[in-house]
Amino acid sequence: MTPRRKQRLTMVLIIGALLASAIGLMLYALNENIDLFYTPTEIHEGKSGQFPQVGQRLRIGGLVVEGSVVRNKETLSVAFDLMDTGPKVTVTYDGILPDLFREGQGIVATGVLQEGFVIVADEVLAKHDEEYMPPELAEQLKGIKHVKPSEAGY
Amino acid sequence: MSPLMSIFKRDWQLAMRNKSEFIQPLVFFVLVITLFPIGVGPGLATLQKIGPGVIWVAAILSALLGMEKLFRDDFNDGFLEQIQLSGVSLSLAMFIKVFCHWLLFILPLIVVSPMLALFLNLTPAMYWALLATLLLGTPILSFVGGIAVALTVGLQRGGVLLSLILIPVFIPLLIFATSVVDSAVFGLNYWPQLAIIAAMLCGAIAITPFAMSYAIRVSHH
Amino acid sequence: MFTWLHPYAKTERAYALCQSLFPYFLSAAVLGLVVGLVWGLVFAPPDYQQGDSFRIIYIHVPSAILAMGTYVAMATAGLVGLVWQWKTAYMSMIAIAPVGALMTFISLFTGAAWGKPMWGTWWIWDARLTSQLILLFLYFGVMALYAAFSDKQQAGKAAAIIALVGVINIPIIHYSVEWWNTLHQGSTITKIGRPSIAPEMKWPLLVSIAGFIGLIGTLVLLQLKNVILIREAHRPWVKKLLLTSSTKGER
Numbered sequence: 312m313t314p315r316r317k318q319r320l321t322m323v324l325i326i327g328a329l330l331a332s333a334i335g336l337m338l339y340a341l342n343e344n345i346d347l348f349y350t351p352t353e354i355h356e357g358k359s360g361q362f363p364q365v366g367q368r369l370r371i372g373g374l375v376v377e378g379s380v381v382r383n384k385e386t387l388s389v390a391f392d393l394m395d396t397g398p399k400v401t402v403t404y405d406g407i408l409p410d411l412f413r414e415g416q417g418i419v420a421t422g423v424l425q426e427g428f429v430i431v432a433d434e435v436l437a438k439h440d441e442e443y444m445p446p447e448l449a450e451q452l453k454g455i456k457h458v459k460p461s462e463a464g465y
Numbered sequence: 466m467s468p469l470m471s472i473f474k475r476d477w478q479l480a481m482r483n484k485s486e487f488i489q490p491l492v493f494f495v496l497v498i499t500l501f502p503i504g505v506g507p508g509l510a511t512l513q514k515i516g517p518g519v520i521w522v523a524a525i526l527s528a529l530l531g532m533e534k535l536f537r538d539d540f541n542d543g544f545l546e547q548i549q550l551s552g553v554s555l556s557l558a559m560f561i562k563v564f565c566h567w568l569l570f571i572l573p574l575i576v577v578s579p580m581l582a583l584f585l586n587l588t589p590a591m592y593w594a595l596l597a598t599l600l601l602g603t604p605i606l607s608f609v610g611g612i613a614v615a616l617t618v619g620l621q622r623g624g625v626l627l628s629l630i631l632i633p634v635f636i637p638l639l640i641f642a643t644s645v646v647d648s649a650v651f652g653l654n655y656w657p658q659l660a661i662i663a664a665m666l667c668g669a670i671a672i673t674p675f676a677m678s679y680a681i682r683v684s685h686h
Numbered sequence: 687m688f689t690w691l692h693p694y695a696k697t698e699r700a701y702a703l704c705q706s707l708f709p710y711f712l713s714a715a716v717l718g719l720v721v722g723l724v725w726g727l728v729f730a731p732p733d734y735q736q737g738d739s740f741r742i743i744y745i746h747v748p749s750a751i752l753a754m755g756t757y758v759a760m761a762t763a764g765l766v767g768l769v770w771q772w773k774t775a776y777m778s779m780i781a782i783a784p785v786g787a788l789m790t791f792i793s794l795f796t797g798a799a800w801g802k803p804m805w806g807t808w809w810i811w812d813a814r815l816t817s818q819l820i821l822l823f824l825y826f827g828v829m830a831l832y833a834a835f836s837d838k839q840q841a842g843k844a845a846a847i848i849a850l851v852g853v854i855n856i857p858i859i860h861y862s863v864e865w866w867n868t869l870h871q872g873s874t875i876t877k878i879g880r881p882s883i884a885p886e887m888k889w890p891l892l893v894s895i896a897g898f899i900g901l902i903g904t905l906v907l908l909q910l911k912n913v914i915l916i917r918e919a920h921r922p923w924v925k926k927l928l929l930t931s932s933t934k935g936e937r
């Protein structure tokens with residue numbers, strides 16, 4: 312082999328190795344969970360073996376449990392329970408809730424985890440699902456009655 | 466001595482002769498970071514929260530500042546054209562030049578970063594995570610930035626244009642780097658995000674030298 | 687395989703192609719937008735959860751989908767230019783850029799307007815919104831770099847390289863929803879199997895997307911015709927064309 316070809320070959324090998332390790336590292340990263348997003352069940356039971364710690368900042372997403380919303384009469388602060396398929400967690404929040412916030416509605420909150428599965432949220436956002444349908448169809452399919460935000464009463 | 470080693474040595478000596486040039490980005494880096502406690506107030510908790518992001522943003526800005534002259538002199542005096550004619554691979558030569566630039570201009574920023582971590586009240590755990598992201602991440606700035614520098618080298622007014630092109634490209638890196646430090650705050654596993662940054666670095670080292678040499682050829686026309 | 691494309695590397699043929707395609711795109715744009723938007727904004731039923739605010743989907747979704755698609759089209763034009771050294775490829779790349787930036791802006795603007803009633807905030811630094819914003823910056827970068835060169839052939843090459851670097855951003859945009867798992871709902875139409883939008887809402891959306899494609903095509907062709915005429919102003923065929931059109935105008 313001429314020196315020039317030898318140099319070419321080493322370069323090709325090095326580049327191949329670099330690209331292979333890039334792909335390998337990406338695959339490793341994608342197999343791990345890297346977000347701080349938890350569901351109520353994951354807060355109780357851990358998410359792929361990793362438990363959120365008290366004092367940790369996290370995002371939680373779940374459905375507001377029917378009848379769990381407790382409002383303070385004097386301040387804006389509000390407490391409600393969130394659940395998905397398993398156990399519940401309690402979220403407390405001091406501020407104005409978004410229009411779409413209703414019992415039974417999915418929300419995403421960002422806050423700090425406290426003892427006893429309580430989350431002190433500094434942000435509550437309503438998550439709307441990617442399903443769009445007329446109110447009548449929704450009533451039939453999901454048993455959800457459409458209530459206009461202005462008539463919802465909270 | 467191999468031609469590539471001599472390019473490295475040449476760049477090193479040239480920079481050593483003109484020390485003020487690589488001290489400037491360093492001072493800029495420290496100054497930008499000093500502005501933040503003054504701007505947002507000296508509250509230690511706030512500083513700790515914004516600290517990693519501030520250090521990264523300052524590193525990106527000073528990297529952009531120091532990068533503008535990366536190939537300019539060699540382009541203007543015909544050195545790069547000579548390399549093309551000499552039969553040495555231009556891509557390899559560009560790789561060496563960028564690596565040398567990183568050692569001279571960016572590594573000092575990382576060296577002074579412990580002091581800045583104290584300014585911004587970072588905990589040791591945060592600092593180690595930050596250091597890892599800086600070591601893996603800043604070479605990406607140099608290599609990807611090198612493409613844009615090579616493209617704009619023929620224009621005599623590159624400065625703001627360079628930032629305009631490069632800052633959006635660097636945003637994903639910034640997201641992953643700060644998320645590493647955020648995870649470190651809570652003692653969580655941050656290897657996945659570091660792995661993503663390392664993957665970006667491997668990809669950048671493998672591909673950007675060719676893009677840079679192509680860009681230089683475009684500029685020569 | 688691509689030999690049928692080669693004649694269009696000549697600016698004169700490319701201009702003629704623009705001329706002949708223009709009416710089709712224009713009629714698709716007018717028809718699709720009028721039918722899709724009127725149907726969607728007036729006649730489609732309101733959503734069971736969001737009521738009437740969901741109707742902004744008929745502008746937001748087409749522009750958001752096509753903003754990314756347009757970037758890929760621009761980068762592809764740049765790649766074609768770099769590989770085959772076609773002047774017209776660079777010209778189409780730079781004709782596409784402002785149209786794509788406009789689409790990105792529309793999707794960000796309507797997204798913000800939709801976010802206020804639905805999420806409770808105008809802007810959140812959600813992964814998808816952020817990547818759409820980065821996309822807008824990438825368009826600006828390509829246009830700024832192109833404008834900085836006085837030699838437009840070189841400008842085309844430089845902008846093409848930067849456009850290709852930016853393409854790395856597209857998969858990040860696409861997968862960011864899953865990576866960061868944040869507020870933005872998943873994409874509605876591409877979900878395989880069970881469509882998650884009722885048919886009477888989906889059809890106006892598809893018509894409106896077709897209308898937006900027509901609109902993008904129309905704007906790109908207009909731009910491209912201008913770019914070709916300006917760049918080739920010294921060519922005899924351009925002079926002839928302008929002379930005939932101006933005498934027509936005098937009559």
